[in-house]
Amino acid sequence: MLDVAFSGGVRIRHGGATILFDSADGPAHGQVRLISHAHSDHVAHTGRIFATPATAKLMKAVWSMSGKAKTIKYRQTVRIGDGLKVKSFNSGHVLGSAAFNLQGDGCSLTYTGDINTVETLTTKPAESRKTDILIIESTYGHPSYVFPPRHQTYARIVKWALECLSDGVIPAFKAYSIGKSQELIKLFNAYTTIPVVVGPYVSRASETYVEFGQKLDYLPSVESDALRLLASGGCVYVDSQVRRMLTHRRVRWAFVSGWALHHRYGGGDAAFPLSSHADYNGLMQYVEETEPEKTYVFHGFSDYFARALRRRGFDAQPLPSR
Numbered sequence: 001m002l003d004v005a006f007s008g009g010v011r012i013r014h015g016g017a018t019i020l021f022d023s024a025d026g027p028a029h030g031q032v033r034l035i036s037h038a039h040s041d042h043v044a045h046t047g048r049i050f051a052t053p054a055t056a057k058l059m060k061a062v063w064s065m066s067g068k069a070k071t072i073k074y075r076q077t078v079r080i081g082d083g084l085k086v087k088s089f090n091s092g093h094v095l096g097s098a099a100f101n102l103q104g105d106g107c108s109l110t111y112t113g114d115i116n117t118v119e120t121l122t123t124k125p126a127e128s129r130k131t132d133i134l135i136i137e138s139t140y141g142h143p144s145y146v147f148p149p150r151h152q153t154y155a156r157i158v159k160w161a162l163e164c165l166s167d168g169v170i171p172a173f174k175a176y177s178i179g180k181s182q183e184l185i186k187l188f189n190a191y192t193t194i195p196v197v198v199g200p201y202v203s204r205a206s207e208t209y210v211e212f213g214q215k216l217d218y219l220p221s222v223e224s225d226a227l228r229l230l231a232s233g234g235c236v237y238v239d240s241q242v243r244r245m246l247t248h249r250r251v252r253w254a255f256v257s258g259w260a261l262h263h264r265y266g267g268g269d270a271a272f273p274l275s276s277h278a279d280y281n282g283l284m285q286y287v288e289e290t291e292p293e294k295t296y297v298f299h300g301f302s303d304y305f306a307r308a309l310r311r312r313g314f315d316a317q318p319l320p321s322r
């Protein structure tokens with residue numbers, strides 16, 4: 001049987017092997033690390049690492065990962081231990097993000113990493129597969145987190161930016177360097193002619209997006225054309241942190257996060273509930289589609305979401321921590 005626990009990441013024991021999901025914990029040797037995506041709290045730098053080609057590239061390009069990952073493409077199956085195989089498939093969260101399905105002892109276990117179940121300008125919805133054991137994130141696993149249709153949030157973001165520009169102010173967005181920043185770049189590319197200037201980490205991640213076939217038009221903030229745009233005030237700015245820009249123009253900052261649905265962000269001029277995670281309904285639908293016999297829930301509203309699943313007849317519990 002597969003033994004599941006959580007300690008700085010999800011850990012599975014099988015025979016003599018340990019498989020870690022999204023964890024840099026423990027010794028580098030004798031453990032297999034499966035990295036679902038390249039957000040900083042999920043990456044590992046050393047050990048026997050498996051990740052999709054895009055995640056492996058993002059870990060190097062954005063976080064200067066020192067080690068080397070073995071790559072596993074979507075729908076590819078790789079043997080990782082005695083009688084144990086792993087298959088990866090799209091989790092819809094960011095470029096390269098993957099859910100992993102382990103097969104061993106006649107049992108199938110799926111670990112979702114972070115998932116998004118709706119299509120965005122830069123990602124396809126998460127693929128769901130039937131499984132015996134499901135380990136699922138529950139960041140927004142509460143019915144108060146049902147996001148508005150994405151096109152509405154896109155429209156509000158563009159409208160706000162246009163208002164800033166007509167006031168002679170530069171609209172600036174603080175968003176994760178991987179995922180939401182590229183969605184914002186794509187949004188302004190697709191629906192406006194406003195040039196987009198980006199900060200250093202966003203620039204590094206965006207290069208990898210372009211390398212993997214995404215069409216993105218942006219200028220790194222260090223380039224002379226970007227400096228001219230910032231001076232003239234005729235651009236949108238996207239960065240992973242609120243940063244002083246080389247401009248005498250006034251700047252208004254907007255935060256882009258699912259939490260913006262209910263939380264006001266101090267220091268920001270606006271906030272938009274654009275998330276790379278599934279909302280409550282998306283998570284619920286994903287579990288129903290996978291038809292698990294046992295579900296473990298982690299992150300965010302894990303207690304609530306496990307209870308909600310039990311009310312619907314699922315055998316579900318928050319992930320045990322050790």
Ligand SMILES: [Zn+2]
Pocket residue numbers: 037039093114
């Ligand atoms: Zn993430």
